[in-house]
Amino acid sequence: MFISPAFAQTTAAAGASSPFASLVQFAPLVLIFVVFYFLLIRPQQAQQKKQKARLAAIKRGDKVVTAGGVVGLVKKAADGANEIEVEIAPNVTVSVVRSTITTVLAPEAANDKK
Known part of the structure; x- marks a missing residue:
């Protein structure tokens, strides 16, 4: 209904x-x-x-940052090689896998005054 x-x-x-x-x-x-x-x-x-x-394009003399946050200077980087040598402190060189590098830092300009 x-x-x-x-x-x-x-x-x-x-x-x-x-x-x-x-x-x-x-x-x-x-x-x-x-x-x-x-x-x-x-x-x-x-x-x-x-x-x-x-x-x-990483070459010797480049300043790089690894995935772990370590900043260093490239000492040896052979073309096509998977590993490169990075100096992280004076006289301390470590071997780093190329793919773990996250950033290639641009060289800073000198702050010279004339």
């Missing part, structure tokens, strides 16, 4: 959707992927490419 009967929907009304409607449903997912690609994935790949080039 107070509850109205519920009727099931027919299958003809549910099957009447067009292929365009299903494409519109997936458009937000595609849009989200495109935004993620251009805002996150692509810049990360460019950054990794630059880091790889910096590691390959």
Whole structure:
């Protein structure tokens, strides 16, 4: 008396959707992927490419920072070698794996006054 009967929907009304409607449903997912690609994935790949080039260009005399935070001066860096020798204190040289170097520091300009 107070509850109205519920009727099931027919299958003809549910099957009447067009292929365009299903494409519109997936458009937000595609849009989200495109935004993620251009805002996150692509810049990360460019950054990794630059880091790889910096590691390959390390030469003797460069000041570097390792992943552990150790700052040192490169004493020996052979082309293509996986390990380089870094002087972390006077007369203290350690062998470091090239991929653990995070930053190559630019040489600081002298603060000379004329």
